[in-house]
Amino acid sequence: MQMTSKPVISATGLFTPAETITNEELVESFNRFVALHNEQHADEIAAGDLEPLAPSSVEFIEKASGIKSRHVLSKEPILNPEVMEPRLPERGNDKPSYMTEIGVKAAMQALEKAGRDPADVDAVLCAASNMERAYPAMAIEIQQALGIDGFAFDMNVACSSATFGIQTAADYVRAGNAKSVLVVSPEITSGHLNWRDRDSHFIFGDVATAVLVEDEAVAPAAHWDILGTKLKTVFSNNIRNNFGFLNRASPDGIGKKDKLFVQEGRKVFKEVVPMVATMIMEEAERLEIEPTALRRMWLHQANQGMNRLIAQRVLGHEASEDESPTVLDTYANTSSAGSIIAFNLNSDDLVAGDTGVICSFGAGYSAGTVFVRKTA
Ligand code: COA
Numbered sequence: 030m031q032m033t034s035k036p037v038i039s040a041t042g043l044f045t046p047a048e049t050i051t052n053e054e055l056v057e058s059f060n061r062f063v064a065l066h067n068e069q070h071a072d073e074i075a076a077g078d079l080e081p082l083a084p085s086s087v088e089f090i091e092k093a094s095g096i097k098s099r100h101v102l103s104k105e106p107i108l109n110p111e112v113m114e115p116r117l118p119e120r121g122n123d124k125p126s127y128m129t130e131i132g133v134k135a136a137m138q139a140l141e142k143a144g145r146d147p148a149d150v151d152a153v154l155c156a157a158s159n160m161e162r163a164y165p166a167m168a169i170e171i172q173q174a175l176g177i178d179g180f181a182f183d184m185n186v187a188c189s190s191a192t193f194g195i196q197t198a199a200d201y202v203r204a205g206n207a208k209s210v211l212v213v214s215p216e217i218t219s220g221h222l223n224w225r226d227r228d229s230h231f232i233f234g235d236v237a238t239a240v241l242v243e244d245e246a247v248a249p250a251a252h253w254d255i256l257g258t259k260l261k262t263v264f265s266n267n268i269r270n271n272f273g274f275l276n277r278a279s280p281d282g283i284g285k286k287d288k289l290f291v292q293e294g295r296k297v298f299k300e301v302v303p304m305v306a307t308m309i310m311e312e313a314e315r316l317e318i319e320p321t322a323l324r325r326m327w328l329h330q331a332n333q334g335m336n337r338l339i340a341q342r343v344l345g346h347e348a349s350e351d352e353s354p355t356v357l358d359t360y361a362n363t364s365s366a367g368s369i370i371a372f373n374l375n376s377d378d379l380v381a382g383d384t385g386v387i388c389s390f391g392a393g394y395s396a397g398t399v400f401v402r403k404t405a
Contacts, residue, residue: 034208035245036199038253038401039145041373042138042239044131044215045360048104052087052097052231055108059230060084062110083227090231095333099234099361101219102127113224115217128161129170131237132215136175139211139239143249150241151207153181156194157214158364158392159221160185163274171213179207187268188329188391189260190214190365191238195387195399196258198242208244213237216364221270223289232331233290234361238369253376256384256400259312267293267300268392302335305390306342312398313343318384321345323352325385327375330357330367339388365389379403 063082073079090096101107106116117127125133132155140147153175155168160183168181186193191214198210218233245252272288313320320343328336333355340348354375356367363370368387379385383403390396 034202034205036202036242036255037245037248037404038195038255039241039243039248040139040142040252041241041369042135042140042142043370043373044134044138044237046100046102046131046235048102049098049100050104050108052090055231056085056087056090058108058110058113059224059227062113062225065110085227085230093332094231095355095357096231096361097358100236102131102217102235103219107219107224115219117220125174126161126167126170127217128155128157128167128215129174131217131235132167132171132213132239133174135215135237135239136171136211136213139241140175143241143243145209145241147175147177149247150175150177150209150211151179152198152201152210153177153179154194154197154210154212155181155183155215156186156190156212156365157183157216158185158187158190158218161217167215168213175211177211186262186365186395186397187393188331188362188364188367189389189393189395189397191240191369192258192365192387192389192397192399193260193395195240195242195255196260196397198240199255199258202242202244208247210242212240212242214239214366214369216366218362218364221272221290223286223291226286228294229290229292232362234363236360236363236366236370238366238373240369251405253401253403256318256402257312257316258400259308259398260396261304261308262393262395263304265300265394267296268394270392298332298335301390301394301396302338302342304394305388305396306339308396309339309343309386309388309398312400313386316400318400323385324379324383325351325375326353327368327372327385327387328353329389329391330355330360330371331362331391333357364391376403381405
């Protein structure tokens, strides 16, 4: 009789770009752009035909979001008030793509931590909120760069891509289709952020994470049992990006505001907090875990206020930094990578038997929970 394989998390990896942009640097550059814009359009503004742009502020950003700084792949053009985009030079087909380059670094770290030879990995999922090209899949390029014999594909569920990737990987292991699956999330969010938009210019940062999901039979002794995963999607236009292959040639296509990240931040806040808190509690009940006894919550890192409220509803009290760690102060919102960074940087101190939840939420709406327990 064939036993069902049990998926676990063997290790995680993180690549952090060297360059950072502080709120002070960001606001200084944004406000120079605002001054230039208002100067260039002084006549229209004076005639009442155009609203002047309003400046940004460091205090607002920190108070509204908790973000203090972010890592980026290409700082200089982002801060140039006449550019305000990453402008990463296009690479030829003989060079690794940017997502592969940073994804491989995170993946190598996860593989090293697990003592895993890439030749023993069966599948690679590139789970991220944007892909650098349509095809071939980024995941297949990552697979080739790592020397993995097997299969690979891309998946995009916006900020929930990594948790959806973990459940997909876990299902492959359960079904016996793979014993070792890498879920890689290279998030170059600086490329889809509108750095000229006051409401959101501070939100995102770049990073790459990797999660190695394996059959317990081949995993290292010290790993994280996956107790259960739950995914949920509910359609909403409140976080949207209309860039796509059907509008690339339209005269007002590229460069138009809606071809980058746009959101109704307040609605997102109000609608997503109860959805996610309820989802975590219902899943905990299904898994017979007392939510108030969760040792740690590694939440999606979009907004400190959202995380505070979600953690409070689940734990029944205001969460300490130890119970619900923050990385968005230094990383900002890194889309699907956020909860994985939080887990990667804040899980070594837990002891065998400790139970926690990795949780993502974002555009779609989409939300995912992965309940885990440390083994050793
Ligand atoms: N600098 C200074 N003031 C700013 C500003 C900036 N950069 N951006 C907006 N403001 C002003 C607005 O003009 C507004 O002024 P008013 O009250 O005089 O009209 C005020 O600050 C509040 O703006 P609002 O957009 O309503 O802010 P908010 O408190 O809702 O915070 C978010 C904005 C985005 C941080 C917040 O809604 C949020 O985090 N939402 C969660 C969604 C999220 O993070 N999604 C990411 C994808 S998962």
